[in-house]
Amino acid sequence: MKYMDExxxxxxxxxxxxxxxxxxxxxxxxxxxxxxxxxTMAVERFGIRSGLPGNISLISGPGCPVCVTPKDYIDKAxxxxxxxxxxxxxxxxxxxxxxxxxxxxxxxxKGRVKIVYSPLDALELAEKNKDKKIVxxxxxxxxxxxxxxxxxxxxxxKKLKNFFVYSGHKVMPPAMRLLAKDRLINIRGFLCPAHVSxxxxxxxxxxxxxxxxxxxxISGFEPLDILQSILMLLRQVISGKAKVENQYMRVVxxxxxxxxxxxxxxxxxxxxxxxxxxxxxAKSGLALSKKYADFDIENNINMPEVKTSIDKRCICGSVLxxxxxxxxxxxxxxxxxxxxxxxxxxVSSEGTCSAYYxxxx
Amino acid sequence: xxxxxxxxxxxxxxxxxxxxxxxxxxxxxxxxxKLGDAAIIKYGVRELAYTTDSFVVKPLFFPGGxxxxxxxxxxxxxxxxxxxxxxxxxxxxxxxxxxxxSDLERITISIKNVCETAGVSVVAGDFKVVEKNSVxxxxxxxxxxxxxxxxxxxxxxxxxxxxxxxxxxxxxxxxASILLAREDLKFKARISSDCAPLNGLVxxxxxxxxxxxxxxxxxxxxxxxxxxxxxxxxxIAIEEAAIPIKKSVRTLCxxxxxxxLYMANEGKLIAIVSKNSAANILSKMKKHALGKNAGIIGEVxxxxxxxxxxxxxxxxxxxxxxxxxxxxxxxx
Amino acid sequence: MCLAIPMKILKIEGDRAIVSVGGVxxxxxxxxxxxxxxxxxxxxxxxFAIEKLDTKKAEETLKLLEEIx
Numbered sequence: 001m002k003y004m005d006e007x008x009x010x011x012x013x014x015x016x017x018x019x020x021x022x023x024x025x026x027x028x029x030x031x032x033x034x035x036x037x038x039x040t041m042a043v044e045r046f047g048i049r050s051g052l053p054g055n056i057s058l059i060s061g062p063g064c065p066v067c068v069t070p071k072d073y074i075d076k077a078x079x080x081x082x083x084x085x086x087x088x089x090x091x092x093x094x095x096x097x098x099x100x101x102x103x104x105x106x107x108x109x110k111g112r113v114k115i116v117y118s119p120l121d122a123l124e125l126a127e128k129n130k131d132k133k134i135v136x137x138x139x140x141x142x143x144x145x146x147x148x149x150x151x152x153x154x155x156x157x158k159k160l161k162n163f164f165v166y167s168g169h170k171v172m173p174p175a176m177r178l179l180a181k182d183r184l185i186n187i188r189g190f191l192c193p194a195h196v197s198x199x200x201x202x203x204x205x206x207x208x209x210x211x212x213x214x215x216x217x218i219s220g221f222e223p224l225d226i227l228q229s230i231l232m233l234l235r236q237v238i239s240g241k242a243k244v245e246n247q248y249m250r251v252v253x254x255x256x257x258x259x260x261x262x263x264x265x266x267x268x269x270x271x272x273x274x275x276x277x278x279x280x281x282a283k284s285g286l287a288l289s290k291k292y293a294d295f296d297i298e299n300n301i302n303m304p305e306v307k308t309s310i311d312k313r314c315i316c317g318s319v320l321x322x323x324x325x326x327x328x329x330x331x332x333x334x335x336x337x338x339x340x341x342x343x344x345x346x347v348s349s350e351g352t353c354s355a356y357y358x359x360x361x
Numbered sequence: 362x363x364x365x366x367x368x369x370x371x372x373x374x375x376x377x378x379x380x381x382x383x384x385x386x387x388x389x390x391x392x393x394x395k396l397g398d399a400a401i402i403k404y405g406v407r408e409l410a411y412t413t414d415s416f417v418v419k420p421l422f423f424p425g426g427x428x429x430x431x432x433x434x435x436x437x438x439x440x441x442x443x444x445x446x447x448x449x450x451x452x453x454x455x456x457x458x459x460x461x462x463s464d465l466e467r468i469t470i471s472i473k474n475v476c477e478t479a480g481v482s483v484v485a486g487d488f489k490v491v492e493k494n495s496v497x498x499x500x501x502x503x504x505x506x507x508x509x510x511x512x513x514x515x516x517x518x519x520x521x522x523x524x525x526x527x528x529x530x531x532x533x534x535x536x537a538s539i540l541l542a543r544e545d546l547k548f549k550a551r552i553s554s555d556c557a558p559l560n561g562l563v564x565x566x567x568x569x570x571x572x573x574x575x576x577x578x579x580x581x582x583x584x585x586x587x588x589x590x591x592x593x594x595x596x597i598a599i600e601e602a603a604i605p606i607k608k609s610v611r612t613l614c615x616x617x618x619x620x621x622l623y624m625a626n627e628g629k630l631i632a633i634v635s636k637n638s639a640a641n642i643l644s645k646m647k648k649h650a651l652g653k654n655a656g657i658i659g660e661v662x663x664x665x666x667x668x669x670x671x672x673x674x675x676x677x678x679x680x681x682x683x684x685x686x687x688x689x690x691x692x693x
Numbered sequence: 694m695c696l697a698i699p700m701k702i703l704k705i706e707g708d709r710a711i712v713s714v715g716g717v718x719x720x721x722x723x724x725x726x727x728x729x730x731x732x733x734x735x736x737x738x739x740x741f742a743i744e745k746l747d748t749k750k751a752e753e754t755l756k757l758l759e760e761i762x
Binding site for chain 2 (some may be wrong): 001004005009010011013014037038041044045046047048050051063065066091092093095096106109115116117118121139140144220224237281324356358
């Protein structure tokens with residue numbers, strides 16, 4: 001596949017891994033964090049860690065939008081699915097995440113949940129099922145928000161009365177700043193998300209590198225991209241000069257995609273948002289703006305009451321930040337397993353706890 | 362209250378645990394306990410293979426086949442990978458009140474056609490109609506008897522470190538075809554189910570150097586290799602670059618975030634063969650229409666952690682777990 | 694959260710395009726792009742092209758990767 005396979009060349013991967021091992025020698029332990037779920041998946045999938053030296057640890061941050069979606073959002077989505085005149089439409093990612101007593105996958109078996117690849121397909125479902133309320137689960141960061149915004153704007157133009165979005169959208173930079181501020185975590189560098197950056201550009205990372213001295217490299221998702229970016233981060237750390245660099249220059253432009261940015265902030269407005277494992281982060285979420293309130297499900301019906309229960313012994317917050325390992329969690333591998341995840345780190349099949357469950361139990 | 366869920370039927374770890382914890386626990390006997398694709402039963406001087414399978418696929422009709430074709434191939438293939446020549450099948454159908462007659466006819470003709478191709482006969486059958494919504498359209502169960510080939514000697518204990526692992530062709534097509542037909546993801550791709558009877562292929566390659574065979578259906582190649590690793594006690598190592606896969610299937614997987622190693626196949630087999638015979642068996646396989654794209658994908662290791670290792674496209678290493686439930690299209 | 698792959702534009706109709714790669718085709722929205730061209734590669738996510746792929750920069754990156762030391 002063009003522009004993908006070339007970036008998976010094993011000889012070049014090996015060469016870069018050797019360089020990383022050579023330059024990291026004698027450096028003491030260095031912590032880098034990747035904050036995009038797709039990076040977490042790619043690192044796992046291509047076995048990138050197997051080529052890194054022992055003193056470089058690559059932590060998986062809170063970049064999987066599904067994993068950081070609070071449990072009560074899922075419980076409410078499940079409750080909505082149970083209402084007679086509602087069909088829940090969602091990306092596939094959301095379906096397996098368990099709520100307090102069920103999951104959207106179980107509701108799908110009852111015919112109340114449909115999967116789509118694009119939010120525009122949810123619009124089509126609304127047009128075909130005028131007797132039902134179609135509620136689209138708006139999950140995802142700045143990469144996905146423009147697509148959902150486009151669907152909402154299209155719904156307004158078509159004067160649809162039965163299309164709604166339950167927004168769980170979040171934006172990356174505030175979460176990155178929270179983690180950057182925390183001295184305990186001691187992140188020396190961020191592998192910045194490829195496609196979020198394609199939308200938002202470089203600027204949002206500038207203060208993170210300047211204020212906190214954290215190296216930032218915008219990285220593509222292929223193995224050579226990730227390895228090159230880790231090398232670039234390492235070289236910034238060695239030089240002592242933190243800055244924002246763009247490894248993914250074939251897609252990411254310095255100012256990002258202005259059309260997409262404009263649409264996001266026409267249809268959505270920033271709001272405070274709850275990140276599973278991290279707590280509430282100011283202005284880190286997206287709510288439908290007043291102009292589009294007619295499409296906000298929370299504005300149009302009495303949202304069902306739910307009783308969400310979370311085991312307080314879950315230490316996902318510390319694991320996400322890389323301060324504690326899953327082995328230090330009372331629930332790990334006992335109550336909390338990939339089949340019965342209790343927190344964000346086990347929900348994602350590539351989260352830190354999932355990975356530990358597979359490799360280090 | 363413990364409940365059975367869809368995940369229990371997906372062919373992965375949950376199902377394995379259920380089979381061991383409930384069925385083997387209560388029904389155990391020397392045949393069942395082997396957990397083979399078929400039971401091998403001595404019958405005078407012969408050995409017979411006997412197996413059963415149920416089919417609940419949705420949608421009923423998909424590019425490359427339908428539930429009828431699938432129901433015959435599934436059982437024929439379980440007999441074939443047990444080293445037997447499939448001969449006689451039974452076919453039981455449970456149909457929902459209101460089901461279309463012409464669909465039932467279509468399915469029956471499909472069964473007829475694949476029986477002719479495979480050289481088997483449906484010799485016993487059963488037909489029931491249940492109230493609306495009691496089944497989803499139609500469910501089919503088939504069971505089958507075959508005679509074990511004289512040159513066949515397949516069993517888990519024969520697997521030894523150094524044995525090579527051969528796959529008979531490209532992976533993931535059945536699951537990809539079902540996915541495109543079932544969910545409306547609006548992708549256009551020329552992908553058809555690989556559903557096909559494998560008994561002809563098996564007969565053309567069978568020899569004592571083949572230690573074990575299995576068809577990687579639900580849960581895909583990764584799950585089947587995990588089962589083999591768990592039963593034999595040996596680690597398995599395979600290379601991603603060696604795995605045959607059609608471009609369109611690979612592309613669809615990249616777009617939707619699917620791992621083709623976990624996707625069901627209905628016309629492929631995995632053979633564990635002795636190291637020295639691998640090249641020869643591979644070339645015999647490639648001469649058969651259903652084995653044209655066969656390849657050696659890995660080997661059995663001497664370590665006994667019961668893990669399956671994958672060397673990735675970019676040279677890294679990761680562990681291939683047993684599948685946990687069905688894969689769903691992702692944005693993340 | 695950004696699963697997206699490069700796909701080639703085959704046809705453009707207003708703010709939609711048919712894109713294709715590796716034998717897989719789909720109709721997608723191209724409203725976020727400035728003057729997309731037939732034959733160009735775009736990054737496709739959730740049914741939309743979120744950005745163009747600059748093939749010159751892709752080649753440049755590959756060259757850098759091969760010469761890295």
